[in-house]
Amino acid sequence: MPTLAKLVVTDLRNIIEADIRPASGFNIFYGGNGSGKTSLLEAIFLLALGRSFRGHQQKPLIREGEKQATVFGETQDGLMLGIQRSLRGPQLIRIDGKKAESLAELTRCLPLLLINTDTFLVLEGAPRERRRFLDWGVFHVEHSFLTCWRQARLALLNRNNLLKNDASKAELEPWTRALSKNAEMIDQFRAEHAELLRMEMKSKVQELLGTQFAEKFALEYIRGWDKDLYQQIQSDLPKDRKYGHTTSGPQKADLRFKVGAYNAAEVLSRGQLKLFVCALKIAQGKLLQKATQKSCIFLIDDLPAELDKSNITKVCRMFGELEGQVFLSCIDQQSLDRDIQNISMDQGQEYRLFHVKHGIIKAQFSGSV
Numbered sequence: 081m082p083t084l085a086k087l088v089v090t091d092l093r094n095i096i097e098a099d100i101r102p103a104s105g106f107n108i109f110y111g112g113n114g115s116g117k118t119s120l121l122e123a124i125f126l127l128a129l130g131r132s133f134r135g136h137q138q139k140p141l142i143r144e145g146e147k148q149a150t151v152f153g154e155t156q157d158g159l160m161l162g163i164q165r166s167l168r169g170p171q172l173i174r175i176d177g178k179k180a181e182s183l184a185e186l187t188r189c190l191p192l193l194l195i196n197t198d199t200f201l202v203l204e205g206a207p208r209e210r211r212r213f214l215d216w217g218v219f220h221v222e223h224s225f226l227t228c229w230r231q232a233r234l235a236l237l238n239r240n241n242l243l244k245n246d247a248s249k250a251e252l253e254p255w256t257r258a259l260s261k262n263a264e265m266i267d268q269f270r271a272e273h274a275e276l277l278r279m280e281m282k283s284k285v286q287e288l289l290g291t292q293f294a295e296k297f298a299l300e301y302i303r304g305w306d307k308d309l310y311q312q313i314q315s316d317l318p319k320d321r322k323y324g325h326t327t328s329g330p331q332k333a334d335l336r337f338k339v340g341a342y343n344a345a346e347v348l349s350r351g352q353l354k355l356f357v358c359a360l361k362i363a364q365g366k367l368l369q370k371a372t373q374k375s376c377i378f379l380i381d382d383l384p385a386e387l388d389k390s391n392i393t394k395v396c397r398m399f400g401e402l403e404g405q406v407f408l409s410c411i412d413q414q415s416l417d418r419d420i421q422n423i424s425m426d427q428g429q430e431y432r433l434f435h436v437k438h439g440i441i442k443a444q445f446s447g448s449v
């Protein structure tokens with residue numbers, strides 16, 4: 081199981097050194113504003129994905145006055161992961177002591193889903209956010225997806241460069257073929273996954289938002305072109321030359337989350353939107369579990385914000401049912417502690433509470449049930 085059994089964070093934002101043994105079930109980090117809760121979640125995210133969820137700059141992530149930030153983690157199965165960010169030089173990633181070949185190699189080790197204020201971008205942001213979300217699921221379930229995706233990206237890149245340089249049709253042809261061929265496979269993977277996601281989400285929306293919403297809920301997948309892609313790219317050529325890029329293809333795919341005739345983001349309240357994105361991510365986690373028998377790690381920054389008491393309980397219960405490792409942050413211990421204790425007890429999961437203050441993280445309670 082991809083579960084973190086040990087986590088050591090050094091010189092990341094305001095954390096000088098945190099050395100913790102997370103529970104395999106729920107982990108709650110509580111503390112006041114600016115204490116370091118989000119930074120700790122950011123460290124786990126960095127370890128799992130090789131990037132931060134707060135911008136791409138190296139410098140702000142490294143503690144002021146220091147030259148490097150490191151995160152080390154060991155899974156329950158003994159897999160050792162390490163990542164180091166320096167002010168100068170490239171980021172170093174080690175998997176079991178060996179230099180990682182690619183970010184994808186790291187990403188496969190610890191499937192992880194994050195819920196924070198930026199998660200709303202899946203609903204409100206550009207199509208890229210939704211493609212990324214959809215592809216996360218396909219990537220972890222279909223191993224051949226990455227090869228198709230990389231080949232399509234390469235073909236697209238080359239074709240777009242040639243378009244910008246007024247290249248002939250014959251020069252474009254190999255890339256047009258490569259893009260079309262890989263796009264068909266990408267589309268098939270994505271369409272299948274979107275359908276599974278739609279079904280899984282419908283039941284989660286029902287649990288979190290009620291039957292009325294679930295009945296009106298729809299998820300539509302848009303593949304990014306109308307007819308046969310190769311044919312379409314041929315007829316798009318004058319347009320593509322004018323814009324200097326390929327206007328149809330998998331790079332234009334999107335998802336629409338609908339409630340009746342509206343996009344979910346247009347009609348749901350802020351709290352309902354939060355429940356909706358929880359349904360979305362829980363559904364994604366559930367699909368991964370069904371396909372691979374692996375649970376993913378969930379990071380949820382400030383779960384109680386915008387949710388009422390009964391919804392906090394419902395959401396926590398759903399995370400508990402996934403039986404994966406969950407890292408939750410909150411300002412006030414009272415807002416989650418009782419619920420999580422009860423859920424851990426009912427479901428026989430490990431639970432640990434950590435207090436965060438001035439970047440120091442202290443374990444408070446070890447509730448092995």
Ligand SMILES: Nc1ncnc2c1ncn2[C@@H]1O[C@H](COP(=O)(O)OP(=O)(O)O)[C@@H](O)[C@H]1O
Nearest residue numbers: 093094113114115116117118119140142143144
């Ligand atoms: N590079 C850095 N060096 C030192 N402190 C930092 C750095 N980046 C952010 N901080 C500080 O770290 C603290 C923790 O931030 P954060 O983890 O977002 O807190 P919260 O507990 O509210 O989630 C903040 O006070 C912030 O100013």
Ligand SMILES: [Mg+2]
Nearest residue numbers: 117118119381
């Ligand atoms: Mg925070």
